[in-house]
Amino acid sequence: MKFIPLVWAGIWRKRGRSILILAQTLIAFTLFGVLQGLSSGIKHAIDKTHADRLYVSSKVSLAEPLPMSLAERIQSVPGVLAVAQRMQFGGTYQKPTQPVPIVGTDPSAFFRMAPELELTPPQALSGIQNNLSGALIGADTLRELGWKVGDRVTLQTGVPRKDGSRSWTFQILGSFRNKDAPDQQQAGVIVNYRYVNEGRASGADRVNLFEIQIDDPRHAPQIAHSIDQVFANSPNETLTQSEHELITSQLKRVGDLDFIVHRITGAAFFVLLFATGALMMQSIRERTPELAVLKTVGYGDSRVMLLILAETTALCVCGALLGLGIAARLLPLARNFIGIAAISSDVLIAGVVVAIAVALAAGSIPAWRGLRLRVADALADR
């Protein structure tokens, strides 16, 4: 314990430089935290997928609609417990920079299939079944746009109505929140498919996806195959995927981009660390005579070495923790892009481990020199 003041004094010997080293480590780890936070957030989202849900889309692509009439034949496939259609379209509220994703579905089937979605007030579900123009709003969307239950809101969408306009008005009946994934952006607007379908000018009776619930996750591949078999060689061939497959295939589309951004920023992170390490080495080299003094007054070789390592580690870990803290504050800003709001503990742990590794690597050369230091030479500045 008596070494702590010594380490502390070593760190603050040159205040300016230590602050700079701290700042540089902090920045490197902010970068690390943001990047790793994003990828681990995505990984968590994939891990949390539900194995008992399948998604039926057109085999042509996800963007291609399917006729609503397929629902009955999907329902009759053995193992299928429930079917909910999804008509997905984009809307904006007031200005083009406030996008709101809209899903037209059968709300009672939709929420029955997703027990993790918690409704406030709980009676909102029966409300939307009785109010055709009702809407249930993701808790974050509700808060960010300043809406309240009971409001009537008008959204600009890409779906034309029979009168030619593209704005749709919904009455807000409640909000929902995913209690299994509180970190994720709780976004979106759930409305009655029937309301949108009856009002739209074109594309009637068409949906983007069917979400289905199956009796047993182990039957998933088999059920998916039977559904696709039912529609094989028909004008509406289908592709049935698990939630996991659906999300991973969407992510893969970003493809090369993800790879190159990671490669570049990864390289940047290591160079930043390298620069920090160089600074720390320089700072200890300048203090060679002081280390000699310590040895003169009776400090052993290994003590001196440990002292140096303790100093670099303390600086690096402090910088890393601050940087990871900043990353944790920054990540929520990105959630409109990627829907993830919090940094996970494994990213924090990985960050601290990397910080210690860098500190030991950067400290090892001066520490080794400290170990071998010959007092007479060092004091004589030879």
Add this chain to the structure above:
Amino acid sequence: MHPLRQILALTASAIRSIPARLGASLVTVIGVTTVMAVLVALLSLGEGVTYLAGKNVRADRAVVLSKGASASNSFLTRANIAIIADAPGVKKDDHGKPLLTAGTLVQVDLITNDSQRGNVFLIGFTNPAVYSEIRVVEGRYYRPGLHELIVSESVRSRYRDTGIGGHIQLHGEPWTIVGVFKDTGGFFDLNVFADGDTVLSAFGRNAFQQVVVQLDSAAAFDAFRHAVTTDPSLTVDVQTEAQNRLDTVKQLKGLLDFISYFVGGLMAIGAVCGALSSLYAAVDARRREIATLRAIGFSSGPVVVSVLVEGIVLALPAAVLGAAIAWLMFNGNVISTVGLTFPLAVTPHLALISLFWAVGIALLGGLLPALRAADLPVATALRAT
């Protein structure tokens, strides 16, 4: 001594002393080089997108979409298209037929060579002659009424079963690939083309999404737009081709630039720290020299300037080096993402941005050390060992 000569003398001495402090100076150089390499490499993504959007754009082509709609949700009926075809300024071909093509877009999943799902856009054109830059280089054009497709060279090289004679199953019907086209611009690099009316009927659609018009000349655009947008039977927007393409890539470009400036900005702060510490070291090493000069009558202004110039002298070559590294490693690399392939473009414009950033980093990093040098208590500094 004249202040300017003082500045010159001090700066020359500062620069001469750089080799003596190689380690500290290298920290600045490496820091700035990396930041600029990263910034330029990331920005080259966005630059590549802009480059792609602007390539082969013709000022005498106009794009018509439903009012307020994007290409994916626009809705133009055959009646709408007939009115647009009659508008003033639309060029006629040798047979007196208006040079205009309606287009319908279908996103199609294909399987890549390494068994992933990827998506391309199938575009059904009613009159491909409008795009004179697209040439069939192998096989032949599709024939109207038949389920025939032509694919781009990169679709053929990336996706399975897309050579001539291959089939793509769409809505239960096989479509045969009869030709491979080359688009000198590259904007249609991940596209598949077929006959417009055939696509409409095969996909159960009753309207096109966009109309591209060949105008008599670029000057005819305003008259054409006025006629089409004021026609009471149409509710459409008219854009130049350049504007339309920029709109198409706006979101991607915005995201890429956001990433670039976010990462680049963070790293620049890191580089400022590096520059700060190496210039502090420089000032420390030259304490006695600076104090001596101050004692014989140099004023503090030139001292400040000399430190700042030293920073810039270190940062500028580093910026050039960084941009060069980005250019060597990434320029021309082709990226394929969300239905678009584009090259990374390290342009002179980006090199210029990196120079500005480098000067900024040097000035920010140099200011505090420079002020310390200027404030140096002459007597103490002279006594110091």
